Every structure is written in C-alpha cells, then in structure tokens.
Amino acid sequence: MSTQKSKREITCDVLVVGVGPVGAAVAALIAQKGHSVVAVERDLQLYPLPRAVGFDGDIMRIFQRMGLVDKIAPHVRFSPYYDFLSAEGETLLSYDRSTGRHPSGWLPNVTFYQPAIEEALREQIEVSPAGTLLLGYTFRSLTQDESGVSAEFQRNDETINVRCKYLVGCDGARSQVRAELGVELEDFGFDEPWLVVDFLADDLSGLPDRNVQICDPQRPATYMQMGPGRYRWEFMVLPDDDPAALKDEQFVRTLLSNCGVTRNDPIERLALYRFHGLIAKQWKKGRVLLAGDSAHQMPPFAGQGFCSGLRDAFALAWRIDLVLAGRASEPLLASYEEERKPQVEFMINSSIRLGQIVCTTDVERATARDTLMLAERKAGSVPPPPMSYPPLESGFFIADQPGAGQLFPQPTREDGAKSLRFDDLSDGRPTLISRHFSQLAALGSIEDIWLSAVDRPELEPFRQQLEAWLEAHGAEAVLIRPDFYVFATGSPSTLLDSYRKTVAP
Numbered sequence: 001m002s003t004q005k006s007k008r009e010i011t012c013d014v015l016v017v018g019v020g021p022v023g024a025a026v027a028a029l030i031a032q033k034g035h036s037v038v039a040v041e042r043d044l045q046l047y048p049l050p051r052a053v054g055f056d057g058d059i060m061r062i063f064q065r066m067g068l069v070d071k072i073a074p075h076v077r078f079s080p081y082y083d084f085l086s087a088e089g090e091t092l093l094s095y096d097r098s099t100g101r102h103p104s105g106w107l108p109n110v111t112f113y114q115p116a117i118e119e120a121l122r123e124q125i126e127v128s129p130a131g132t133l134l135l136g137y138t139f140r141s142l143t144q145d146e147s148g149v150s151a152e153f154q155r156n157d158e159t160i161n162v163r164c165k166y167l168v169g170c171d172g173a174r175s176q177v178r179a180e181l182g183v184e185l186e187d188f189g190f191d192e193p194w195l196v197v198d199f200l201a202d203d204l205s206g207l208p209d210r211n212v213q214i215c216d217p218q219r220p221a222t223y224m225q226m227g228p229g230r231y232r233w234e235f236m237v238l239p240d241d242d243p244a245a246l247k248d249e250q251f252v253r254t255l256l257s258n259c260g261v262t263r264n265d266p267i268e269r270l271a272l273y274r275f276h277g278l279i280a281k282q283w284k285k286g287r288v289l290l291a292g293d294s295a296h297q298m299p300p301f302a303g304q305g306f307c308s309g310l311r312d313a314f315a316l317a318w319r320i321d322l323v324l325a326g327r328a329s330e331p332l333l334a335s336y337e338e339e340r341k342p343q344v345e346f347m348i349n350s351s352i353r354l355g356q357i358v359c360t361t362d363v364e365r366a367t368a369r370d371t372l373m374l375a376e377r378k379a380g381s382v383p384p385p386p387m388s389y390p391p392l393e394s395g396f397f398i399a400d401q402p403g404a405g406q407l408f409p410q411p412t413r414e415d416g417a418k419s420l421r422f423d424d425l426s427d428g429r430p431t432l433i434s435r436h437f438s439q440l441a442a443l444g445s446i447e448d449i450w451l452s453a454v455d456r457p458e459l460e461p462f463r464q465q466l467e468a469w470l471e472a473h474g475a476e477a478v479l480i481r482p483d484f485y486v487f488a489t490g491s492p493s494t495l496l497d498s499y500r501k502t503v504a505p
C-alpha cells in the first residue's frame with residue numbers, strides 16, 4: 001500500500017502561528033487593515049475552558065476598536081473589588097475599582113468567560129476578506145531571508161509551506177517559533193504550583209462578594225467570580241500534598257469547606273498550573289516577532305497575562321500595517337520590543353510582588369507580614385502594587401513632550417441610553433487633535449492621519465474633556481498613535497513634521 005503525501009504552498013503578507021486569544025487578535029487586527037493574513041492553529045477545536053479570568057478597561061478599548069463590544073459584553077461581569085485577606089479575614093491590601101472614571105472609557109476591570117471571547121476574536125479574522133484561519137496544522141520549522149519567512153506546517157500526511165513577509169509567533173508558553181529562533185527565556189525566579197478549580201453556578205450567594213486572595217500560610221487560596229455562570233477557586237499546592245489526591249473531587253470539597261464554603265456546585269474543570277515569571281530575551285528576530293505567552297508569562301495575581309498578550313497584539317498590528325502599507329520603515333517594528341518589553345517586565349515584577357504576599361507558607365513570616373501590612377494600611381502610607389501599565393519609557397514617541405508616551409484617555413459622554421465614545425470617530429489611523437480647526441487648514445489634505453479640532457461639531461460631545469487634557473499638558477495639539485499612546489504634543493505643523501521624520505527615518 002502506498003501512502004500519498006501532499007504539499008501545498010501558500011503566500012500571504014502575515015503568517016500568525018497559534019490562534020489563542022493573542023494570535024486571533026493579531027490576525028484579525030491586521031486583516032481588518034486589508035493585508036492578507038493566514039492564521040494557523042494546531043488544534044481543530046477551540047480550547048473549551050477558561051484560563052484567564054479578568055481583563056481591564058484598556059482591553060475593552062481594544063475590543064471596541066475591533067468592533068467586538070456587543071459580542072463580548074454578555075460574557076463579562078463587573079469586578080470592582082479585589083482584596084488580599086489574612087487568615088483571620090483582615091484586609092491587608094485592597095483594590096477598589098468601584099468609583100471614578102477609568103481612562104479607557106470603560107469599566108476598570110471585568111471578569112469574563114474566555115472561550116466566548118476567543119470565539120468572537122476568531123470569527124473576526126474571517127470577517128475580513130483578507131483573513132484566513134487554518135485549523136489542525138502544527139507548526140514545525142521556519143527559515144528566513146531578506147525578503148520574507150517560509151514556515152512549514154504538518155497535518156497527518158499533508159505538509160503546507162507558507163511564505164510570508166512577517167511571521168508572528170503566538171503559539172503560547174511552549175512556543176515552537178521561539179525555539180526555532182533559538183531565543184531563550186529569562187527567569188524571574190518565581191515558580192509556584194497551584195490547583196485551579198472552576199465551578200458552574202449562576203447564583204453566587206454564600207460566596208465572597210468580591211475577588212479575594214486568602215493569605216493563609218496553612219494553604220493560600222484565591223476566589224474569583226469569573227464570567228456569568230461560573231466561579232473559580234485556586235489553592236496553593238504544598239510540598240506534603242499527595243499528587244494523586246490533588247485531582248480528587250472530595251479533596252477539593254474539603255479545601256473549600258476549610259474556606260467556609262459548603263456549596264456543592266458542579267466542577268467544570270480541575271487543573272494543576274505552575275505560576276511563574278518568564279520573558280523572552282528577544283521579541284523580534286529578523287522578520288519574526290513574538291507575542292503573548294510565547295514572549296512572556298506571569299503569575300496571575302495582577303490578572304495581566306491575557307491583558308499583556310492583547311496589548312502586544314495591539315502594539316504590533318498597527319506597526320505591521322504601516323510598514324506593509326509603505327507608510328513606515330522597519331525601525332517602527334523594532335520599537336515594538338523596545339516599548340513592550342520594559343512594560344511587561346514591570347508587570348511581571350508587580351505580579352510577583354503580589355504573589356510573594358499570597359504565597360507565604362511560613363507561619364512566622366506570615367504573622368510578621370500581616371502585622372506590617374495592617375500597620376501600613378492603617379497609616380495609609382503604602383499604596384498597593386500597581387495593576388495598570390506604566391507609560392512608555394522609550395520608543396516611537398517624542399520623549400520630552402508633555403504627555404508623550406502615555407495612553408491618551410478616551411473621552412466619553414452619556415447621551416440618554418447611548419454612550420458616545422471618542423475612539424469611534426477615528427478609523428484606526430493616527431489622530432491629530434488641535435484646539436482650533438483654523439490651525440489645521442494650513443496643513444493641506446492629509447490621507448494617513450485623521451485630523452480634527454476641539455471646535456469641530458463632531459467633537460462637540462467631548463469638547464470639555466479634550467480641552468481639559470490639552471490645557472493640563474499646555475498643548476496646542478496632540479498626535480495620538482493608532483494604539484492610543486500619545487506620540488507628541490505641540491503645534492499641529494511641528495507634530496506632523498516630527499511624526500513624518502520619525503515614522504520613516
């Protein structure tokens with residue numbers, strides 16, 4: 001009997017390897033811009049269970065840009081409070097996100113059901129005629145030269161070769177793309193095993209009324225509300241635990257009753273995870289870039305793993321778009337790693353600091369920790385470690401300008417039952433907003449930047465907020481990048497000039 005082997009050749013602008021949430025977002029965002037994208041995933045079915053549980057307002061702002069808010073909204077739950085408690089139930093650290101406007105124009109933090117969000121992201125790839133999703137093909141190897149990358153995938157006896165201008169590796173923590181590049185991981189020295197248990201329930205009565213970390217040295221534990229219909233408990237695995245018992249339902253129910261919970265809801269999933277902090281030493285090699293868990297992994301205590309991957313996708317997509325469109329040169333792509341790596345390092349360190357508070361199993365150290373943190377909290381002297389991203393340190397912006405390198409807040413206005421949002425006015429191009437429209441007339445007609453002014457009728461709903469921002473930064477005008485970071489402030493003509501010089505040096 002002869003076996004027939006087939007080989008297919010595909011060409012595209014961008015090849016995305018791995019279609020988890022990050023790969024799906026990268027592919028959808030680039031295809032949305034009209035560049036041909038092939039996204040290739042090893043598994044035939046979408047992973048049916050959640051891993052991440054929360055995302056912040058900046059991520060909803062990205063979903064807004066993708067046109068996905070209506071699809072995603074039914075699968076999220078507002079999650080205003082996140083507390084770290086001692087074994088005795090005293091509050092050691094508290095994040096209150098119940099009041100105040102979030103700069104993104106959305107709720108500061110929500111919990112969510114990951115498979116539904118992933119499905120929405122995946123569907124978005126093929127909404128664009130330029131997007132193709134291939135399921136069931138495993139990435140094997142790549143070679144690259146000056147003009148592009150060739151990658152090989154396998155499915156049973158079938159091999160496909162994809163030739164692309166850029167390849168984005170989004171193939172998760174054990175990335176084969178990263179291995180092919182020979183890129184090593186830097187280890188932040190945090191590595192803790194935890195048991196993660198998801199329960200199905202619509203009614204959460206009798207459970208904590210907020211997300212909590214129970215910093216009990218006998219067995220640290222976490223409770224998270226998740227998206228509608230579910231909640232999660234996580235328990236730290238201790239050195240004396242019997243590995244066989246860890247996946248036993250009765251053992252889990254005992255751990256739960258130790259936390260004062262006697263409900264008997266069905267378990268949807270029980271899994272062992274290692275929470276660690278790792279970052280790829282290089283995120284770009286030639287025409288291959290890494291994003292999401294293939295570039296970094298962090299403990300979940302700040303809820304920023306998924307969020308960091310989505311931020312990578314957003315940071316990368318507009319750069320690749322501009323380079324492919326011939327509107328920017330290669331250094332713009334290099335600024336992806338230059339900007340994102342320090343931000344992610346910061347977030348890994350913040351997550352580890354939170355993890356070190358939670359994962360203390362030495363009773364004496366835990367008592368000392370509680371005493372110190374309770375005293376600090378009483379004195380109001382120590383702010384909790386940040387869970388939002390710091391501004392950019394260096395990269396594609398004019399560093400010495402007021403506001404440059406910060407995320408531009410999204411002005412919003414409630415209009416009856418409708419919310420008006422500033423970002424909906426632009427279409428993903430860089431945006432230049434000046435105080436007066438007359439200042440823009442001299443610039444002539446410009447295609448690649450959306451120009452508007454605070455005194456234009458379309459900006460009327462946001463006039464007050466825009467004026468306040470410009471006033472606070474002493475700026476005549478602001479140029480905002482497609483990923484909402486401020487490129488620079490100044491006069492419209494200077495802004496345009498420095499943007500042109502920087503984008504295509």
Ligand SMILES: Cc1cc2nc3c(=O)[nH]c(=O)nc-3n(C[C@H](O)[C@H](O)[C@H](O)COP(=O)(O)OP(=O)(O)OC[C@H]3O[C@@H](n4cnc5c(N)ncnc54)[C@H](O)[C@@H]3O)c2cc1C
Pocket residue numbers: 017018019020021022023040041042043051052053054055137138139140170171172173175176196273291292293294300302303304305306307308309
């Ligand atoms: C218990 C837990 C709790 C978490 N909580 C949070 C949280 O609250 N908030 C948060 O922001 N993050 C959280 N995270 C992190 C978050 O889940 C991940 O950061 C995120 O899912 C990573 O997405 P990704 O697309 O980069 O990778 P993945 O989701 O791993 O996707 C990678 C994809 O690549 C495919 N693939 C792999 N190898 C190949 C190959 N050779 N060929 C083709 N395809 C391949 C895989 O099948 C997969 O579909 C948590 C993680 C865990 C484990």
